[in-house]
Amino acid sequence: MAVPVVAAVLLVVVSWQVAADGPLLGVDRSVRRAVRTAHSDVPNTLVDRLGHVLSDLGSGVPAIPVLLLAGALAAWRGRRAGHWWLPLPVAALTAGLIPLLVVPAKAVFARPGPLGDPLTAGQWGWYPSGHTATATISYGVAALLLARVVGPRAARWSAAGAVLLSLGVGAGLVWSDFHWLLDVVASWCLAVLVLWPLARWLPRPGAGGRQASGSSLR
Template sequence: MLPAALVVQGLVLVSVSWQVAADGPLLGLDRRIRQSVHSLRHGLSSSPVDRLGELLSDLGGSLPAGSVLLGAGALAAWRARRAGVRRWWLPMPVAALTAGLIPLLVVPAKAGFARPGPLGLPLTPEQWGWYPSGHTVTASIAYGVAALLLGRTLGTRARRLLYGVAALLPVGVGLGLLWCDYHWFLDVVAGWCIAGLLVPGVSRLLPGAPERATTDRED
């Protein structure tokens, strides 16, 4: 039986996708949240906060997120080799395949839904659309899988810290995208749900953690 969290995320993704495709009433939530963010941003009128929003949204780009994913795969393989793990090299192809999978998930969905962005401008021929948020999907999957690969080689305390950071980064990316008016709220929610369904699957495909990472010793 699927964990309840996966079922909930799947239902949310299906419901939101249906509303986006049908231009349903749930899209009113997007407009209300966008208006609230605009009011807050205008009230603060803070350049440092605006720059922080830009920085957070940029963390969802394929270059920074992909580099972290591939780097974590290489580092995890190196640490596993030092620990004497038989298939020490496995994190590297997992990281590479994950990096290649992300655009295969995002691009067809964007092209299929062809949703205009928050500015309301019509899509140009070279644009795919805004739903789901590619930056959110990229950040959530790349940082999540990177943490899974590297966390298997760490002690309990370091692993928990790494997982916490990996969970917070996609939240920050999503908030940055909303603050900068780059995406609708439901675009971001869909990105979180897609990653929430995929990352646990990647975790199940990985073999057991190296012995040094499964002990109760704290790093």
């Protein structure tokens, strides 16, 4: 229970500091200076390209198709088990939930990005990071759905992959100067508040997968 509590408290504190332009935002400025220095000290187009590629993994494509595909795959593999259909609405509802969580917050906080350009009329702000939320929630829910129908080893691999993708997207956004660090941190916290209860609400991993198939995905 400590994990969602910590995530909720951190999200509230960061949001308060963003709204009040508080001293915690100094962390963002310090990290950005460090990243800018790293860019100058180690000019490498390959690393910069990698940062952009990682950032793009948080776009609606590919994240949402991966989520929906995982839901369909989990339903198909669990078709002989009870509630085999459950992954399909969970995946679809998750895809619709992400913008409902992110877009209103962006409009309310209206935070300028790292480049400092003022927001134009009707433009959403940068806080929280939509790409980070999309990646962390989409890949995280995909891993949770697949964990119901694969063996423990494959479930661990899918969970590790979701974590690495989430971290990679966040790192890519900060490295590429697309987002402040706290934009990313807030979205990670938001994702925890979605994934934690979902992980406990979904049927336990393994049971549906063993009924649907005797082997796990490799």
